[in-house]
Amino acid sequence: MNTKAEQTKGANLKEAGAADIAKLVLAVLVLVAGIVAYSWFSNDTSIPASVRLVGVLVALVAALGIAATTALGRRVRSFLGESQFEMRKVVWPTRDETLKTTGIIIVVVIVLSLLLGVIDLILKSVVLDWLLKLGS
Incomplete structure (x- = not known):
């Protein structure tokens, strides 16, 4: 079993650089814009609901892509990779x-x-x- 005694450095918003904070704010704005656009065009009958839903999904993917380039996003990707590696070790x-x-x-x-x-x-x-x- 591999145990690490030292504590890893946490990447939270206090330790993040200005660029990372700007990217996270941009990601939130992109997601909010997608949700607002979905609501805004809900009364417009010329735009089907499926197109509006695709717009929200595109905004979500774009926001996740932007957030993934930050230090916090890299830590989340690393955590998910390690979790997937540990799941392969489980004996079901x-x-x-x-x-x-x-x-x-x-x-x-x-x-x-x-x-x-x-x-x-x-x-x-x-x-x-x-x-x-x-x-x-």
Whole structure:
């Protein structure tokens, strides 16, 4: 197992350069422009909804492309790459193991619910029948 003791330098907006902040602001503006254009042309019957939706998707892709060129975007891409690498290391259970484990969990839930139901009935009878009758 590979463990790193040192803490990696975080890239947040305080550490980002002016160019990165400008790129992030531009990405947000492009996305907002796509959403506003979708809403603006919603009453225009000459532009179909599918064209407006494609416009929003293009704005989203453009905004993600702009944001990906920043230091924060590079860190996100690196994180996603490392996550994908780690996912390849996972040993997934077989169908048979999954079904057996699910069956065991269902049986345990049923047994515990019955046990809690019996305890509830016993406590109800103790409180309502014995303790309240002693007080009257």
